[in-house]
Amino acid sequence: MNYYNQIKEELINNEIYKKAKDYSKNRNDLSTYYNVGKILCEAGKHYGESIIKDYSIRLTNELGKGYSQRNLRNMRQFYKISQKWQTVSAKLSWSHLCEILWFEDSKFLYYIKTTENQNLSIRQLREKIKNKEYERLDETTKNKLITQEELKINDFIKNPIVLKNTYNLEKITEKYLKQIILEQLNTFMKELGDGFSYVDNEYKIKIGDRYNYIDLLLYNIKYNCYVVAELKVTELKKEHIGQIQTYMNYIDKHIKRVEQNKTIGIIVSAKDNKIILEYCSDPRIYETKFILN
Numbered sequence: 001m002n003y004y005n006q007i008k009e010e011l012i013n014n015e016i017y018k019k020a021k022d023y024s025k026n027r028n029d030l031s032t033y034y035n036v037g038k039i040l041c042e043a044g045k046h047y048g049e050s051i052i053k054d055y056s057i058r059l060t061n062e063l064g065k066g067y068s069q070r071n072l073r074n075m076r077q078f079y080k081i082s083q084k085w086q087t088v089s090a091k092l093s094w095s096h097l098c099e100i101l102w103f104e105d106s107k108f109l110y111y112i113k114t115t116e117n118q119n120l121s122i123r124q125l126r127e128k129i130k131n132k133e134y135e136r137l138d139e140t141t142k143n144k145l146i147t148q149e150e151l152k153i154n155d156f157i158k159n160p161i162v163l164k165n166t167y168n169l170e171k172i173t174e175k176y177l178k179q180i181i182l183e184q185l186n187t188f189m190k191e192l193g194d195g196f197s198y199v200d201n202e203y204k205i206k207i208g209d210r211y212n213y214i215d216l217l218l219y220n221i222k223y224n225c226y227v228v229a230e231l232k233v234t235e236l237k238k239e240h241i242g243q244i245q246t247y248m249n250y251i252d253k254h255i256k257r258v259e260q261n262k263t264i265g266i267i268v269s270a271k272d273n274k275i276i277l278e279y280c281s282d283p284r285i286y287e288t289k290f291i292l293n
Contacts, residue, residue, distance in 0.1 A: 003043035004055055010035050011063060027090045030078075030097075037079025040072060052076075077101045085109065091116050099125055106145040107134045113145075117194050131162060153223045153264060154286045156193030161268060163188065165292035172292070177231050177268075178215060180292070192266065195222030205250050214247050225261040226251050229268060236273035236287055241280050248284065 014032035043051050052072050059067035078101060085105075092115055099122070100111045111134065115125055134142075136158040144151055163180055172180075181188045182201060189196035196218050203214040216229040228247045232240055244265040251263040265285040277287050 001042075003039050003046075003051075004058065006039050007036050007043075007055060008059065008062065010039070011059065011067070015063075026093050029094050030090060033075040033094060034079055034082055036072075037075040037077070037082075040076040041079060044076075074098050074101055081108065091119075093122075095122050096120075096125060099129065103134075106142040109145045110134045110137070110142075118190070133158060136160065136162075153193065153220055153225070157266065157286060157288050158191045159272075159288040160291045161188065161191040161288055163191075163290060163292055169292075172233055174215070174231050174233050177233055177290070181216070181231070189218070192218075192227075195220045196227065197221055199226070205247070205254075207246065207250060212247070217251075220264075223261060224259075226256060226263040228263060228265045230265070232267060232269040234269065235271040236267055236269045236276050238276055240267055240269070241276065241282070241285060244285060245282055248282075 010032050014028055017028045040052070040055075043055075047054075052069050056067055056069045056072055059072075074097075078097060081101060085108075092112065096115055100108050103111065111125065111129070114120065114128065114133070118124075120128070137156065138159065141151070141155040143149075144155060163184055166180055166183060167176060169176060178201060185198055189198070197220070199217040199219050200214075201216050203217040205212050205214065214228055215231045218227040218229060219225070220227055228244055228251060230240065230244050230247070244267060248263040248265045256263060262284060265282075267285065267287045268290050269287060270289060272287065272289050277285070
């Protein structure tokens, strides 16, 4: 069987198609590279790994640039990944995929999902990879990505949340932390996960005869619930749990509508305290820490 001629024909047809129908060229690119990857897998079984180098030289001589050994290996990897997961969407371009094709399974699936949900550009995807978003996920979330389990609102909360230290402060107060978050609000909400939107800061509520102020009141559109976020520049303490529970219960009683889900709470603290959270009786409360860089 002449594997080389099959590959060459696929690539020539793709070049012709791109010129004729530019509006759907990405879908045809992915289909072509999938087919080429499949043929390369078959060719490799018969001729070994060296066939990649041979085909790369011949294709480059006959068709021009774009068919380096690296690109051919990417096409083969794309075919293998597609066979394994069948989750590769036409929403992602070939350039997006080349950034993540060689990641371990759960990391690959995370960036597929994130790129689709947030409609990331190549630059934005690279920035997320550089910031080690995947590495800051909980191990339970990583396992859920592999097993295809249903994901919950807390699964994509990064730990730690990374923010820029715009004031170059060595010691930070809750007031400055809040200001830094408000200046980087879009980044902060993406660090929390998908579907978060801003409602207010210093949200005033009256409990008995006293006014209290919620640091940040958010809403998650995807999970249809309010989110109370409290900021602490110390280690998480047990009194912080009681405080945020009170705020959550207030929102549920006075603000939440019947068709909305129960309010959740997120405590953003300077230092984790897993023991305190372990003995917290409210599963709607989550903790993450922040770092400033």
